[in-house]
């Protein structure tokens with residue numbers, strides 16, 4: 001019995017040993033052929049992601065949750081420039097949950113806007129744009145839909161030929177601006193107001209035709225554009241802290257943006273309906289006179305010919321973009337131009353000499369005179385170097401992982417290119433804070449974004465499509481302002497009080513309104 005039990009025990013132990021041996025063999029086999037490669041793969045991935053994380057650009061120290069938000073001031077481009085001086089021209093910030101790459105040197109801008117242009121061609125989906133501009137071009141995600149809109153803009157709405165076709169509209173609006181100044185000559189005028197009406201009237205006229213002035217419609221557009229600017233630049237907590245989106249609702253921002261969209265819809269529906277009425281009765285012969293077509297005419301006739309079909313809501317978003325993109329930017333530039341010219345009397349004198357010599361005592365400078373005015377162009381370039389109205393261009397977002405200046409930049413990183421800081425970088429420009437148009441006289445630096453020291457219109461595939469339109473309007477307006485009038489500070493104001501401070505916000509607008517006295521130039525004769 002004892003022997004039997006002993007034998008049974010031995011047999012069981014043997015079986016257990018065998019099965020243990022089998023299991024350990026199996027495990028060895030398993031680990032050799034499966035676990036080992038798997039764990040090495042995991043290790044490799046871990047190391048790679050660590051390397052990636054360790055090869056990120058430098059970042060200022062950050063706080064939990066808010067990240068670097070507390071380091072930003074009301075003048076965003078200026079606070080980013082100050083941080084970049086400490087942490088380098090390629091710097092990674094964490095704005096709440098949003099990783100944000102800030103680029104402040106021409107080389108880094110060239111990486112973003114040329115070498116990695118495709119990967120960096122996305123735009124972040126921010127709350128106000130999603131509500132107000134859904135389906136527009138400026139905030140459209142990069143892809144087929146954006147390409148279609150881009151083609152419409154560059155081939156049909158803002159091509160050289162089309163820009164040329166708005167010549168009469170521009171010249172008439174410039175004449176109206178000069179007349180508005182002339183009636184208040186030798187008194188202190190609010191030039192900001194006058195310039196704003198001019199830029200707004202030009203855009204209104206180009207987009208929605210010549211009927212708007214009589215109806216006072218441009219005033220309504222101006223009101224809406226103003227509110228656009230305010231609501232688009234406000235900070236929406238939900239964009240930086242996913243769990244705080246409801247606060248934006250509570251603060252009323254979201255409701256305000258929705259209401260604004262509704263007002264735009266109503267106004268644009270009216271404009272589109274008028275187009276349809278005009279087209280059906282053909283009172284304007286809109287189909288015959290190509291040069292008279294406004295943007296709505298062009299878009300609708302493209303739709304009619306089935307060349308492209310845009311959802312009505314998206315069509316309105318595209319029009320809102322053009323109003324927003326075209327009005328504030330040109331207004332801000334023209335205002336800064338007058339500020340810098342009054343602060344720099346020698347530059348003003350040189351510009352007036354050029355314009356008056358070429359215009360040859362005509363009462364109005366015409367567009368055919370502009371191509372000879374090289375100093376005028378240099379003045380506008382210098383204004384846009386010191387005061388780019390979109391100092392951080394428009395935010396981009398990476399569509400994939402990429403490398404910028406040797407650093408790994410993960411997918412879905414927001415990118416801010418600080419055109420303002422690059423334009424004032426002492427490593428790139430002599431005496432960068434001084435207003436010296438002469439630096440542009442040799443003509444090698446242009447607006448088109450090929451020289452990354454100078455990118456007021458951005459660069460690459462998302463470069464501003466309104467560039468030509470903007471430049472010719474600015475040239476014509478500025479030439480006429482300095483041709484017809486001599487400009488003085490209001491009584492009692494010293495040159496030193498005439499400041500160049502910027503107002504808070506993301507557009508680099510001058511703080512306060514510009515008040516000046518216009519003295520008609522006596523030699524400027526009626527034709």
Ligand code: HEM
Pocket residue numbers: 137138139150153321322325326327329330333388389390393394456457458459460461462463464465466467469470
């Ligand atoms: C001084 C005048 C102007 C300046 C400084 C300016 C500047 C800019 C900048 C920096 C961008 C972003 C470019 C980028 O991401 O690389 C942009 C985009 C854009 N601008 Fe302008 N702009 C001006 C006038 C205009 C005008 C007159 C229009 C239309 C009539 C316009 C329409 C647009 C549109 C639609 C976009 C979006 C393009 C896209 O995302 O594909 N802009 N502009």
